[in-house]
Amino acid sequence: MTPERAAGLVVRWTRFYTRDLPAAISQRRVEEIAADLHDHIAHERAHGTEERRIALSILSRMIRGLSADASWRWRFRPSKGSLVKPLLAVLAAALGSAAVVLGEADDSPGLQLLGALFVIGAITFGVRTALRSR
């Protein structure tokens, strides 16, 4: 991977986590990161660093900062709604999976069918909740 490709990936990631934020905030972050990436590549090249190493260093900076990016975004745009619905969906999916496994162990196709319906319902509910919260 070339340093420019790695930098492109970082810019795409920055655009992604700044989406839906006020334009001034997202633009500042994207432009600031773009300038940083440009300076990083220019500095390393001036010091004769291998292209692959520059790309890896850029990716490493991105990956190590992922959680900070997420918490920074959270500060400006906390996710809507409570955590109750997503938790219910996860709980229902877990119950459904357990029913499928138990149904197989107990040779009970009825329990398995019920479990499968639970899992499908939980996934549908989870996706619907996620789409509505956007």
Next chain:
Amino acid sequence: MPRRRPGTLLPLETEILEAALSILRSGEDAFHGFGLAQAMREQNDSRSLTAHGTLYKALGRLEDFGLLTSRWEDAEAAEGRPRRRLYELTAPGVRAAEQALAEQRDKAVRRSPRIAPGSA
């Protein structure tokens, strides 16, 4: 990341202020993100640069605390490359950085081995 006690700075924030102060003392009024990351790498004798997310989030917090100010570089000064966001230490920022350095020196003195004559 360590939890913040009210009224205190996180180690990364202190590190940023110290690096900013050393840049200021070297004669540069303002610094930019990558320049700061590089100064911190040299200061810590580290191999890697601070992550983008960690660095810019901390810079934003320090700005919120009034310890730094920032502005965009003039387009002419950028000479075709992406414009840099330039940061400057405020007066409270300089005081906080000096205080952090003084505390660090105190800690280093306390940690250094004491050689008391005739203590053996």
